[in-house]
Amino acid sequence: MRFIDEVKIDVRAGNGGAGSRSFRREKNIPKGGPDGGNGGRGGHVILEVSRDKNTLQELYFRKHLFAENGKSGAGRKMHGRMGADIVVQVPVGTVVKDEHGAQLFDLTNHGERIVLAHGGEGGLGNINFVSSINRAPKYAQPGTEGEASDCFLELKSMADVGLVGLPNAGKSTFISRVSNARPKIANYPFTTLAPSLGQVFMDDGDGFVVADIPGLIAGAHEGKGLGHRFLKHIERTRVLLHLVDVLHPEGQSITSQVQEIESELKGYGDSVWKKERCLVLNKLDVLSTDEREKALQEARHLHPHCYIISAVTGEGVKPLLYDLYAIVKRVQAASHVESEVSE
Ligand SMILES: Nc1nc2c(ncn2[C@@H]2O[C@H](COP(=O)(O)OP(=O)(O)OP(=O)(O)O)[C@@H](O)[C@H]2O)c(=O)[nH]1
Numbered sequence: 001m002r003f004i005d006e007v008k009i010d011v012r013a014g015n016g017g018a019g020s021r022s023f024r025r026e027k028n029i030p031k032g033g034p035d036g037g038n039g040g041r042g043g044h045v046i047l048e049v050s051r052d053k054n055t056l057q058e059l060y061f062r063k064h065l066f067a068e069n070g071k072s073g074a075g076r077k078m079h080g081r082m083g084a085d086i087v088v089q090v091p092v093g094t095v096v097k098d099e100h101g102a103q104l105f106d107l108t109n110h111g112e113r114i115v116l117a118h119g120g121e122g123g124l125g126n127i128n129f130v131s132s133i134n135r136a137p138k139y140a141q142p143g144t145e146g147e148a149s150d151c152f153l154e155l156k157s158m159a160d161v162g163l164v165g166l167p168n169a170g171k172s173t174f175i176s177r178v179s180n181a182r183p184k185i186a187n188y189p190f191t192t193l194a195p196s197l198g199q200v201f202m203d204d205g206d207g208f209v210v211a212d213i214p215g216l217i218a219g220a221h222e223g224k225g226l227g228h229r230f231l232k233h234i235e236r237t238r239v240l241l242h243l244v245d246v247l248h249p250e251g252q253s254i255t256s257q258v259q260e261i262e263s264e265l266k267g268y269g270d271s272v273w274k275k276e277r278c279l280v281l282n283k284l285d286v287l288s289t290d291e292r293e294k295a296l297q298e299a300r301h302l303h304p305h306c307y308i309i310s311a312v313t314g315e316g317v318k319p320l321l322y323d324l325y326a327i328v329k330r331v332q333a334a335s336h337v338e339s340e341v342s343e
């Protein structure tokens, strides 16, 4: 099944029910007064953020969200019933844009609810219009129309650490080793077709979330391969972990593999390129001690924060996780300070 992270939806709240224009009719009371009740409010269309949702799949198959109209008021001062609201669950990290692409909401908290389209107000029944000069008003209000619009929903996953690298670098192997995520792993490129998130638990019970995305290739930011569509899922991460295969796939040196990914990150834009990064050489289990040292030296020329690990045997993984955790905490603290200053 395809991973759905963008949908266009047609949203219509219910119209308000009309107020009633009614007069009491009872035996022995020849001129019963007005008794028309109010119309009910139209149903709202509501989005609710849920951490149990991972994609916008459900909305892809259900593009029209139409809430129920309010019922009209009736005689004997009876108010019309409210139209039922529609509540749709969306994943944490869903961004809502209007039909022109302007951002309306950024839904980042589990349990948060927003009204995407408000139901119309019910009209007032004629009992509301009685006055000293008009004891029998024949007027009742119609209900107002519910809001209607086209909206775009886009999922931008929420994770602390984003994994990037060429296909087959071992990203999915790494996330399976360190977190509860279990993506497919295989010895061919583009095994991963959709992002997945995994929670890493540290010894103190705290931890961080890692996002695995499909492999990137040259030209990804212009639409080549699978990667560019998924780069938005690492836009919100605090740190990038750039994984490199030391096996020199297709004869590519470490330097050329690193440069290929870096130019994609740069091409995508500052939201990704300016992020703090760790360069991690993977598959050290296939190297001799001398070869490891050589590989690390090459990497250190390219980047200040370098590691060498084996995602399969776990060697070198623990120290990397401790450092990642520290960076996540530091960047998090800095962004809090930044947002306090800007308030
Ligand atoms: N020897 C060795 N092989 C590894 C290591 N990590 C991953 N691999 C192997 O490399 C291959 C690719 O691993 P994946 O984890 O699927 O790679 P990926 O980066 O997620 O690949 P895509 O999803 O296609 O981008 C698999 O055959 C893994 O078993 C490692 O540390 N050592």
Ligand SMILES: [Mg+2]
Pocket: 171, 172, 173, 183, 184, 185, 191, 192, 213, 214, 215
């Ligand atoms: Mg993968």
